[in-house]
Amino acid sequence: MPSVKPDGIAAVTIRREEVGLALRPDHRLAHTDPIPVESLRGEPIGLPPAAANPNLIAALRRWLVKNTGEELNIVSEDPTDLAMQTVVKSGSAAILVVRPYAPMPPPDGVTYRSLAPAPLIEFGLAYRRDDPSPIVANLIQLVGELDFPDASADPKNAEMV
Numbered sequence: 185m186p187s188v189k190p191d192g193i194a195a196v197t198i199r200r201e202e203v204g205l206a207l208r209p210d211h212r213l214a215h216t217d218p219i220p221v222e223s224l225r226g227e228p229i230g231l232p233p234a235a236a237n238p239n240l241i242a243a244l245r246r247w248l249v250k251n252t253g254e255e256l257n258i259v260s261e262d263p264t265d266l267a268m269q270t271v272v273k274s275g276s277a278a279i280l281v282v283r284p285y286a287p288m289p290p291p292d293g294v295t296y297r298s299l300a301p302a303p304l305i306e307f308g309l310a311y312r313r314d315d316p317s318p319i320v321a322n323l324i325q326l327v328g329e330l331d332f333p334d335a336s337a338d339p340k341n342a343e344m345v
Contacts, residue, residue: 201282222253232263259277
């Protein structure tokens with residue numbers, strides 16, 4: 185969810201997820217967990233395609249630039265599964281992955297590592313604040329009744345993207 189919502193839009197946070205790295209076990213950074221984000225300075229990186237979620241990818245890029253201190257060396261903008269098969273396995277880059285959505289166990293020749301600070305993204309339900317629909321009202325009520333993990337479960341040394 186973007187941190188700034190358009191006028192008239194309300195949102196309920198459902199959960200936060202950590203963004204980490206997928207890389208080869210013999211990658212120079214693979215021996216460290218978590219990997220200090222500044223270690224990605226100049227490192228070839230793969231991102232998901234911007235078209236998948238333009239606001240999220242843009243926010244993630246800004247966060248990485250802020251935390252590495254320079255523009256990114258983006259070498260791939262492929263879907264995660266394709267990037268793991270081509271970019272990571274070739275050894276040419278580390279790719280960013282939303283940890284709970286990365287294949288488990290990792291494919292052969294791929295390992296996962298956390299970043300420090302750990303970038304977090306939020307997923308939520310956004311709706312028009314003045315929507316009169318009883319279906320929307322019921323959905324909002326249902327989401328409010330569900331037991332989602334609270335922010336205290338976030339990794340230590342984490343930052344919202």
